[in-house]
C-alpha cells in the first residue's frame with residue numbers, strides 16, 4: 001500500500017531528525033556542550049522525534065498485519081473451500097501460483113533479473129509449478145528443480161504445461177550451478193503440512209538454499225521451518241531467512257520469527273470463511289492477486 005507523498009516527506013524529515021538526535025546524543029562532549037544550546041537542540045529533536053513516532057502510528061495501517069492461521073485450521077479451510085465452497089484443487093493452486101508469480105514481479109520485474117529458479121516439493125506447496133508457467137508468460141526465464149515428484153496426477157498435468165513452454169527441469173547434478181546462475185529463487189518445497197526433521201533428499205537442498213546469495217521468495221513458509229515454532233534449532237534451515245515470503249490465504253504462526261518482505265496471496269476467500277476462522281480479509285488493490293503486508297501477524301490460534 002502506498003504512503004501519500006506528503007506523508008513520505010514527513011517520514012523522511014522525521015527520520016532525518018531522529019538520526020540527527022542520535023548523532024547529537026553521541027556528541028554531547030563535543031561541540032554541543034553548552035547548556036542553552038544543548039536544551040534548544042534537545043527540544044527540537046524531541047519535538048521532531050515525537051512527530052516521527054506519531055507518523056509511525058498513523059502509517060501503521062500501511063503495513064497492516066493480518067491474523068495468523070494454524071496449520072490445522074489452514075488444512076480445514078482448504079477442505080471447506082473444496083467440500084462446501086465449490087472449488088477444485090486445480091483452481092486454488094492456479095490462483096495461489098498466480099499470486100506467487102505476481103509477488104516475484106513486485107520483487108524483481110524481468111528487466112531486473114529474469115532467471116528464476118523454482119524449487120518445488122512433493123505436495124501442494126508445489127504451486128510453484130503454476131507460478132513457473134505464469135512467470136514464463138510474464139517474460140521471465142524460469143527453470144524448475146523438482147527433486148521428489150508428488151503423486152497427484154494434477155502435478156503431471158502441470159509438468160506437461162511447463163514442458164510445452166520449453167521450461168527446463170534441472171537435474172540434481174545441475175542444481176548448485178543453476179543456483180549460482182539464477183537471479184532469484186522461489187522456495188515452493190514445503191508449506192503448512194511440513195513436519196519434523198527434513199527427510200532425504202531435502203537436507204542438502206535446504207542447506208544450499210540457506211547459503212545462497214540470491215534473493216529467495218518462500219511460498220507459505222520458509223521450507224524446513226516448523227509452521228508453529230519457526231526455524232529448526234540446528235541443522236539445515238536453522239539460519240534460513242528468505243528475503244521475501246508470500247503467505248497464502250493467511251499468515252502461518254511461524255511468521256512471528258520472520259524478518260523480510262511479506263506478501264499475502266490467494267485471493268479467493270470470502271467474508272464468511274474469514275469470519276469462521278477469525279481471519280482478516282486482505283484489502284487487495286485493483287486486479288492484484290497479491291498484497292504486501294507487515295510481518296507482525298497477530299495470532300488467533
Ligand SMILES: NC(=O)C1=CN([C@@H]2O[C@H](COP(=O)(O)OP(=O)(O)OC[C@H]3O[C@@H](n4cnc5c(N)ncnc54)[C@H](OP(=O)(O)O)[C@@H]3O)[C@@H](O)[C@H]2O)[C@H](O)CC1
Pocket residue numbers: 077078092093094096097121122123124125126127189190191192193194195196197198199200202219220221248249250266
Ligand atoms: N488455501 C490455500 O491457501 C491453498 C494453499 N495451497 C498450498 O498448499 C500447501 C499445503 O499443501 P500440502 O500438500 O498440504 O502440504 P505441503 O506441500 O506443505 O507438504 C506436504 C508434502 O511434504 C512432505 N513432507 C512433510 N514433512 C516432510 C519432511 N520433514 N521431510 C520431507 N518431506 C516432508 C510430505 O511427505 P509425506 O511423505 O509425509 O507425504 C508431503 O509430500 C500450502 O502451504 C500452500 O502452499 C494450495 O495451493 C491450495 C490452496
Ligand SMILES: [K+]
Pocket residue numbers: 125187188189190191218219220221222223
Ligand atoms: K515453502
